[in-house]
Amino acid sequence: MKYLSEFLGILLATGRDVLPIVSLLVFFQLVVIKEAIPHLRRLVFGGVAVVLGLALFLWGLDLALFPIGKIMARQLSDPAFVLRGQGDLSWASYYWVYLFAALVGFATTIAEPALIAVAYKASEVSAGAISQWGLRITVAFGVALGISLGTFRIVTGTPLYLFILAGYMVVTVQTIFAPRPIIALAYDSGGVTTSTVTVPLVTALGLGLASTIPGRNPGLDGFGLIAFASLFPIIAVMAYAQVSHWLARRG
């Protein structure tokens, strides 16, 4: 009974979140477009499947993943765990945190539904030239590198904008050399990596680190991991396209 009411609550919340989209679509359909919709029943069925699927997905994450993930993020960034008999606390003592950040970034990105959607579309539009798994794994590597570097930044206290500025410069230079068809997709893959699965875990890690490391302010230093997770996939996707383009030309 407790589980049923929990699920109904999540289903209701998901329904409320998509309500603005549904009303927008219905309004444009009835007032502006005024044409019969082909396969209406199929579309409605698909829409219901999306909402139901998303609600089940979120419910499962709440039950299984988020509690453990958040506890683990706290435990790993706890100074008592980081020290474990070593002398001083330096940036290098946090190696488990960097590894955890990278692996969690990679794993949650693979499960991110929005990225699955974009990879599906990209593969369809490019007639299979861009493979779904190829794109998803490349993006996940980018997120892994980004979040790991982001935790390093929180530990050392380097200003966020320096990293972002450097990242933008790299992206700008890559844009000049990357094969043109990949550019728009690469930019998009920065935005889709961080939603349902990644954000809660990564935010917990960032705030946990910023509140346990002496001299860090959670308000100022806890933010910024999402920005890293949005920037590095762009670099990764363009780099992958450049390397495979170069290999194809060479071989």
Place this chain on the structure above:
Amino acid sequence: MANISGRKSAWSIMAQAAGGKLLAAGLDLLPIILVIAFFQLLVLRQPLPQFGEVCAGLLLVVLGLALFVQGLEMGLFPIGETMAYALARKGSLVWLLLFAFLLGFSTTIAEPALIAVSGEAAEIAREGGFIPPAEVESYRLGLRVTVAVSVGLAIAIGVLRILMGWPVHYLIIGGYGAVMLMTLVAPAEIIGIAYDAGGVTTSTVTVPLVTALGVGLATVIRGRSPLLDGFGLIAFASLLPMIFVMAYGIWVYA
């Protein structure tokens, strides 16, 4: 007899498709399970808490993801494309841009991640003494509206770009320049939040719809390539909120 066996094979095809989706969803989830197990058992050396609940939760995640992907193919993608075709056929630029703006605005204003982030941001601004406690609520709402308006504008500009055939990289690199310039003048308290605001705006339901809209438009408009011109809307929706949130910060803290 032929009829019966035909129906049977239709059922078995459906069952196979459902099995394939479930298997794919299980594969999507495998890395998370491995990472959690590795850290819990080998690094932290603690047993998994509430093992039964975790297993049930993982089953739900797999089921939900499979259902979502099914709905994506049947519902979200076709809906986005149908709207793109219908609006392009109608030939009215105003309605198309209005649709694009409202799609961005309406999905962002209700986005739970944004509500959470703007709440935290308001709390930080109050604790830092930058805004009086009485204005926390209006600051929070202001931030939400700012981000939603910027996402709406971003999608509208992105759609205009597809129509006009402007290269995506000029706009994005120009946007990066604007972000860096704003960073120089924006108050330090807003910068981290502004950078993160770009990432949280694009939700799981918005992304497929917006992608299908862009690809659909680039498909029907002559001279546009779906791959070259159809993507890029999400990128604008991640970039413009950064600029707008910093502008909002400059205006509030000044």
